Amino acid sequence: MSSQTVKTIPKRKTREEILELSAPLFARHGYDGVSMRDVAAAVGLTQAALYYHFSNKDQLYLDAVAYEFREKEAALKAMLAGNGTPWERLERFVAGLARMMATDKDFLRLVQWVLLDTDEARQSTLAKQVFRDMFVAVHDLACELDPHQDAHLLAMSIFGLVIFHFQTGATRKFMPGHRPHQDDPEVLARHVCELLRRGLAAADGEAR
Amino acid sequence: MSSQTVKTIPKRKTREEILELSAPLFARHGYDGVSMRDVAAAVGLTQAALYYHFSNKDQLYLDAVAYEFREKEAALKAMLAGNGTPWERLERFVAGLARMMATDKDFLRLVQWVLLDTDEARQSTLAKQVFRDMFVAVHDLACELDPHQDAHLLAMSIFGLVIFHFQTGATRKFMPGHRPHQDDPEVLARHVCELLRRGLAAADGEAR
DNA sequence: GTCTATATAAGGATAGAC
DNA sequence: GTCTATCCTTATATAGAC
Numbered sequence: 001m002s003s004q005t006v007k008t009i010p011k012r013k014t015r016e017e018i019l020e021l022s023a024p025l026f027a028r029h030g031y032d033g034v035s036m037r038d039v040a041a042a043v044g045l046t047q048a049a050l051y052y053h054f055s056n057k058d059q060l061y062l063d064a065v066a067y068e069f070r071e072k073e074a075a076l077k078a079m080l081a082g083n084g085t086p087w088e089r090l091e092r093f094v095a096g097l098a099r100m101m102a103t104d105k106d107f108l109r110l111v112q113w114v115l116l117d118t119d120e121a122r123q124s125t126l127a128k129q130v131f132r133d134m135f136v137a138v139h140d141l142a143c144e145l146d147p148h149q150d151a152h153l154l155a156m157s158i159f160g161l162v163i164f165h166f167q168t169g170a171t172r173k174f175m176p177g178h179r180p181h182q183d184d185p186e187v188l189a190r191h192v193c194e195l196l197r198r199g200l201a202a203a204d205g206e207a208r
Numbered sequence: 209m210s211s212q213t214v215k216t217i218p219k220r221k222t223r224e225e226i227l228e229l230s231a232p233l234f235a236r237h238g239y240d241g242v243s244m245r246d247v248a249a250a251v252g253l254t255q256a257a258l259y260y261h262f263s264n265k266d267q268l269y270l271d272a273v274a275y276e277f278r279e280k281e282a283a284l285k286a287m288l289a290g291n292g293t294p295w296e297r298l299e300r301f302v303a304g305l306a307r308m309m310a311t312d313k314d315f316l317r318l319v320q321w322v323l324l325d326t327d328e329a330r331q332s333t334l335a336k337q338v339f340r341d342m343f344v345a346v347h348d349l350a351c352e353l354d355p356h357q358d359a360h361l362l363a364m365s366i367f368g369l370v371i372f373h374f375q376t377g378a379t380r381k382f383m384p385g386h387r388p389h390q391d392d393p394e395v396l397a398r399h400v401c402e403l404l405r406r407g408l409a410a411a412d413g414e415a416r
Numbered sequence: 417g418t419c420t421a422t423a424t425a426a427g428g429a430t431a432g433a434c
Numbered sequence: 435g436t437c438t439a440t441c442c443t444t445a446t447a448t449a450g451a452c
Contacts, residue, residue, distance in 0.1 A: 014435075028326055032240035035427060048430080049436050057428065112324055115375050116317065118236055127379040135383045146408045152385030153399045156376060157369055164368025165361075167323050171335035175343045177360030191361045199407035200354045200362075222417075243445060257418050259447070 015053045018043050019067040022060065027068070027106035030113050031061050062122065065110055069130040072107055075100060080137040086144040091193050093138065094162060098185035098192070101166040108166055135159075161192045223261045226251050227275040230268065235276070235314035238321050239269050270330065273318055277338040280315055283308060288345040294352040295405075301346070302370060302400050306393035309374040316374055343367075369400045 022039045036057055040047045054060040079096035080089065101108050114130075117123040138158055142151040165172075165188055172178055181187055230247045244265055248255045262268040287304035288297065309316050322338075325331040346366055350359040373380075373396055380386055389395055 030238065030240065030324070032238065036429085037427075045435095046437060047428085048438080051429070052435060109324065112320065115379065116238070116320055116324070123378060124382060127382050131379060132382060139384055149408070150385070150390070150399065152380075152383065152387070153373075153390055153396070154403075155383075155385075156373055156380065157400070157403060159376075160368045160372025161365055164372050165364055168364060168367075170331060171323065171339060172360075172364065174332060174335050174340060175360065175363075176347055177358070177363070179360070182358070182361055188361070191358065191365070195362075195365060195404070195407060197407045198409050199403060199405045200357070201406050201409065244447085245445075253417095254419060255446085256420080256448080260417060265446070 014045075016067075018045075018050065018053060018060070019064045023064045023068040023110070024106050026061055026064055026113070027109040062125070065114065065126055066129060068107060068110055069126070072100070072104070073130075073133075076134055077137075080141070086141060087197075089141060090145060090158075090196070091189070093141070094158070094192050095186065095189040097162045098189045101163060102183070102185040108163070111163075112167060158196065161195065162188070224275075226258065226261060226268070227272045231272045231276040231318070232314050234269055234272055234321070235317040270333070273322065273334060274337060276315060276318055277334070280308070280312070281338075281341075284342055285345075288349070294349060297349060298353060298366075298404070299397070299401050301349070302366070303394065303397040305370045306397045306400070309371060310391070310393040316371070319371075320375060366404065369403065370396070
């Protein structure tokens with residue numbers, strides 16, 4: 001029945017599929033490490049078809065990264081929403097961020113690529129788009145936690161404490177004192193929160 | 209007079225020059241972002257000449273990174289040597305690392321590229337070669353600072369607190385609360401040491 | 417040691433049929 | 435929307451002269 005072309009249903013499906021399948025490629029190999037041929041092969045199309053959906057490789061990359069980041073936006077915001085004391089919210093955020101970094105390696109790697117990007121325009125676009133909201137929220141939280149500190153530095157330190165552990169994930173296992181349970185995001189979150197709360201002062205009265 | 213060929217004098221000069229000039233290129237654009245043509249142009253040779261000194265691009269890259277890392281090794285070790293209380297040594301190290309990261313952007317970027325490398329062999333080689341000695345020293349220092357904590361996690365946190373600030377250097381200026389003096393390595397070092405010493409407990413008796 | 421010239425492959429991108 | 439076919443550029447690497 002119905003010889004009429006049923007073209008209203010699968011509309012725009014391909015474009016999203018391209019973004020979804022190319023994002024992991026860019027995450028693993030970076031912009032220069034992925035060719036249009038690679039993307040086409042992953043999606044199951046020819047190169048030429050990609051140019052129907054995106055004007056060029058740069059645009060495809062930019063959209064793929066933005067797509068991946070948009071996917072994470074809701075989750076990231078949820079971590080910082082809600083109520084409770086500043087410390088409770090900090091603990092919730094640190095635990096959530098750690099869990100996300102442990103779970104979605106591609107997202108972490110895309111962040112790293114963006115940080116290494118030398119294209120000013122591309123970097124500022126993506127930075128503002130992804131990092132800014134996130135940073136603002138943590139920045140405000142930092143203000144509440146300790147009004148006397150530099151909130152900018154403190155917010156960055158909070159991110160760094162969590163993210164750096166996962167950035168070094170692959171090389172950490174060659175370092176002394178490594179034990180598997182340190183890869184557990186909950187263990188890391190506890191470590192970070194404890195450090196933020198009291199520093200090293202918790203220990204016995206070691207020299208100053 | 210000696211008609212014998214006097215080949216002992218200018219030996220190996222070109223090879224080192226290639227390494228010295230290509231390392232900044234790889235630092236800025238990564239392995240895939242630099243072609244043999246680029247390197248040749250930077251050194252003032254033709255592509256073909258590069259293959260006299262290195263068997264292929266991979267080897268050139270590996271040697272260039274190792275060369276750059278070896279250059280930094282002495283400076284890094286000096287930071288951790290010497291005597292004093294653990295806290296004094298920590299402060300000296302944090303300040304030195306911050307200054308190095310602020311000064312030598314190329315070195316920082318090479319570290320980031322290595323962390324993103326998906327080639328297991330290449331990564332483990334470089335990681336052990338550069339990071340390990342460094343990490344061991346900080347790890348031992350962490351043990352002295354607080355024997356009750358996980359020294360592995362603590363050492364990584366110390367690195368992360370310093371390095372992450374510089375990794376985000378280019379994007380930090382788009383974030384709220386940014387002021388130029390935060391880029392000063394001394395300011396950062398003080399912030400990090402203060403955080404490590406007392407955490408946020410320094411503030412007034414905020415909740416918990 | 418470095419050059420010129422070239423082989424061979426891979427890359428981004430477009431034209432035009434269907 | 436997707437294909438085939440193709441163009442042009444850039445890339446790694448080698449051969450052989452000097």
